[in-house]
Amino acid sequence: MHIEKAILDKVNIWLTPTFDNQTQEAIKEMMTSSPKELEDSFYKNLEFGTGGMRGIMGVGTNRINKYTLGKNTQGLSDYLKKCFPGEELKAAIAYDCRNNSNTLAKVVADVFSANGIKVYLFSDMRPTPELSFAVKHLNCHVGIVLTASHNPPEYNGYKVYWQDGGQIVPPQDGEVIKIIENLEYTDVNFNANENLIEYIDVAVDEAFRDSTVANASFETSKSARENLKIVYTPLHGTSIKAIPGVLAKAGYTDVNIVKEQEVPNGNFPTVKSPNPEEPEALEMAMQLAEKINADIVVGTDPDSDRLGVAVRNTKGEMILLNGNQTMVVMTAFLLEQWKKQGKLTGQEFIGSTIVSTPMMLDLAEAYGVECKVGLTGFKWIAKFIKDFPNQKFIGGGEESFGFMVGDAVRDxxxxxxxxxxxxIAAQAKEKGSTLYQELLQMYVDFGFYKEHLISITKKGIEGANEIKQMMIDLRENPLSQINGQRVVCVEDYQSSKGKDFMNNEEFEITIPKSNVLIYYLEDGSKICARPSGTEPKIKFYFSVNCTIENLSDIPEAEQLLDAKITNIIKELNLN
Structure with missing residues (x-):
């Protein structure tokens, strides 16, 4: 096959003595046996997306390896010196259970230390939220976590956190990227100063555990905690280092761990994907829950930022909740607790994202707080906390199975x-209810919302072009009607413009630019198209709703909303 000259020029740089023999031999092997793989490994540089930089491990500019991460870290070191001239710079580094995460973390530590930056490196894998906590706890200027979140085993990644414990956001990320892009690989200093690398573990673990229990427990009685039967799975990931200890400290004694998934393993041998968004990932936990008659199933992805939850429905069957459902249940509970404690003054806010359920706006209105809505990714919620210091952050989430309680962790x-x-489950059980029944009552009180997600994977150069074309088509040939309902508004976050068709008015969108398109229909339905920032996917989000008077109305309403989603998907040719 023909490979473009620009790609071959990059390849030839990687065949110079700057790169080790093992790297050079791997490239030579690809040149003869896998030219397609060679092209994919070099056709672009890995980019920062929604959750930092993520990619397949291997050689090349479009892969995660010691050189791409070394160059990132060198650029970040240069940027830190520019931002904090004359200060003694400090960095915290954590890594998850993935293959090579520990060695890549040491590479990052080496480059920071070689640039005179003090490094706090966790001595073993730790959850991503603990790294966010540690950045502030240790007064660091920057934090790095080596993780690819819920991606398949061949992936790894690099997330950058700033002083506040939140991920970097514009304009900082652009400034860092500019510095990185102007570097040559020969500029990277890999010569570690071991005197500047300090290993951390138990002391930070204890502080994180204490902070978590203080932030996320709400006067649940001792007996209620002891009576809740929990099944927990870390899905072979890092949460085993934190969650059992946190639950024990809070007083939960009946915690049953899925033994087959307890030991960290970067190959994730018992699941197709270590993602609690996928029902299959929690299958073993659900089986254990049925066997022991548990009340609740909880599971996390490999770096423990996402959570999956399953509870018993009104028939006593164990069912999985989606990310929007867990988000509204947790948010409503927090709002009610703050109200009981007399802490709602009108200066509080909750956080959500443009692709998450609009039900969050209804909750905020009911409790007299603001709901700040940003782009996908918790870095935007963390930015709200930093940008509005006079308002108190209660909690917030996004549909992709993520939630944040208070501001001690900024991810x-x-x-x-x-x-x-x-x-929530323990308090509900104590009063003769269940977490699921609490959710159903919310549908009566605030409106019945139902959401659905379709994720389409398109790999490689061709896939990237297909996704690009799908978004072009949606923009250049906008739909005026979907499922018999008029499109009343379109928001294009790439152009920062929206159009209200009912009043024939255009308006500016003040949220930062992003490749997202949202259609609103006259019946309150919402359809969003968004290419992923970290994976070769395009995602379509659907939200439909109706009002109901009583719990008995739910089955009929659910059928109506399911049919509505099915018809919209069919009309968009996505099934």
Missing amino acids: KDGVGAILLVCE
């Missing part, structure tokens, strides 16, 4: 969220 936090969801 989605599966550890704190699991404790919170257990508090």
Whole structure:
């Protein structure tokens, strides 16, 4: 096959003595046996997306390896010196259970230390939320976590956190990227100063555990906690380092761990995907729950920022909740607790994202707080906390199974969220209800919302072009009607413009630019198209709703909303 000259020029740079023999031999092997793979490994540089930089491990500019991460870290070191001239710079580094995460973390530590930056490196894998906590706890200027979240085993990644414990956002990310892009690989200093690398573990673990219990527990009685039967799975990931200890400290004694998934393993041998969004990932936990008659199932992804939750429905069957459902249950509970404690003054806010359920807006209105809505990714919720210091952040989430309780952690936090969801379930059980019944009552009180997600994977160069074309088609040939309902409004976050068709008015969108398109229909339905920032996917989000008077109306309403989603998907040719 023909490979473009620009790609071959990059390849030839990687065949120079700057790169080790093993790397050079791997490239030569690809040149003869896998030219297609060679092209994919070099056709672009890995980019920062929604959740940092994520990619397949291997050699090349479009892969995660010591050189791409070394160059990132060198650029970040240069940027830190520019931002904090004359200060003694400090960095915290954590990593998850993935293959090579520990060695890649040491590479990052080496480059920071080689640039005179003090490094706090966790001595073993730790959850991502603990890294966010540690950045503030240790007064660091920056934090790095090596993780690819819920991606398949061949992936790894690099997430950058700033002083506040939140991920970097514009304009900082652009400034860092500009510095990185101007570097040559010969500029990277890999010569570690071991005197500047300090290993951390137990002391930070204890502080994180104490903070989590203080933030996410709400006067649940001792007996209620002891009476809640929990099944927990870390899905071979890092949460095993934190969640059992947090639940024990909070007083939960009946915690049953899925033994086959207890030991960290970067190959994730018992699941197709270590993602609690996928029902299959929690299958073993659900089986154990049926066997022991558990009240609740909780599970996390490999770096423990996402959580999956299953509870018993009105028939006593164990069912999985989606991310929107867990988010509204947790948010409503937090709002009610703050109200009981007399802490709602009108200066509080909750956080959500443009692709998440609009039910969050109804909750905020009912409790007299603001709901700040940003782009996908918890870095935007963390930015709200930083940008509005006079307002208190209660909690917030996004549809992709993430939640954040309070501001001690500035990223989605599966550890704190699991404790919170257990508090809700324990209190509900004590009063003769269930977490699921609490959710159903919310549908009566605030409106019945139902959401659905379709995720289409398109790999490689061709896939990226297909996704690009899908978005072009949606923009250039806008739909005026979907499922018999008029389109009343379209928001294009790439152009920062919206159009209200009912009043024939255009308006500016003040949220930062992003490749997202949202259609609103006259019946309150919402359809969103968004290419993923970290995976070769395009995602379509659907939200439909109706009002109901009583719990007895739910079955009929659910059928109506399911049919509505099915018809919309069919009309968009996505089935």
